Amino acid sequence: MATPTTFTPKRTQYPFGDVSTRYKSRSEILTMQDQWNTFERVENYNDIVYQKLELGLVSNMYYQFANDAEFKNYRAGQQLHIITYPNLPPGTFAPIRDRPMPAVAPKEGFPYTTGVERFIVNTDVPTASETRAALADLEIYTYVSTFNATHALKYAFVDDVEKNAYERVELRLNAIP
Numbered sequence: 001m002a003t004p005t006t007f008t009p010k011r012t013q014y015p016f017g018d019v020s021t022r023y024k025s026r027s028e029i030l031t032m033q034d035q036w037n038t039f040e041r042v043e044n045y046n047d048i049v050y051q052k053l054e055l056g057l058v059s060n061m062y063y064q065f066a067n068d069a070e071f072k073n074y075r076a077g078q079q080l081h082i083i084t085y086p087n088l089p090p091g092t093f094a095p096i097r098d099r100p101m102p103a104v105a106p107k108e109g110f111p112y113t114t115g116v117e118r119f120i121v122n123t124d125v126p127t128a129s130e131t132r133a134a135l136a137d138l139e140i141y142t143y144v145s146t147f148n149a150t151h152a153l154k155y156a157f158v159d160d161v162e163k164n165a166y167e168r169v170e171l172r173l174n175a176i177p
Contacts, residue, residue, distance in 0.1 A: 003087075005053065009047040010047060011047045014040070021167075034072075037077070038070065038073040038074050038077050039078050039081060042063045043095070045062075049096075050102075053102050063097075078095075079145070082142055082148075083145070083149050086146050090139045100125050114176060137165040137168050140169070141170065141173075
């Protein structure tokens with residue numbers, strides 16, 4: 001099988017037109033559109049890098065943000081996606097760079113190395129129960145965040161378990177560089 005010379009993103013792309021812009025000023029809409037497009041651009045770039053990693057081509061690295069403002073736009077764009085499409089599974093808008101590295105032998109050298117071929121081994125693969133727990137936490141976080149964004153009153157947690165799940169996801173989101 002020949003390696004493709006051009007790659008296109010395989011991930012589903014979501015148009016900005018579906019975002020609720022009701023009661024927003026023109027500048028707020030332009031800011032939201034910029035945030036939306038930043039998220040789409042970064043995820044499309046990372047999707048192409050991931051496709052190359054799956055083929056063993058490791059010369060590219062995931063997107064590096066130019067500055068903190070760009071990263072904040074990316075995060076805000078991610079939240080806009082989650083709020084706009086609340087019925088999609090929680091992991092739909094998870095960053096592509098957080099996927100486990102594919103376990104394939106590289107066909108070319110790693111960037112900044114001597115070109116020695118090695119296997120990429122991911123030792124941080126979560127178990128099935130850890131994955132289910134993380135997705136359940138993310139579902140609670142998505143629901144609460146959407147509720148808080150669409151209602152004047154803040155969400156009242158049912159119990160400490162629900163509050164802890166929300167705070168775990170919040171910590172993970174704030175810890176991502």
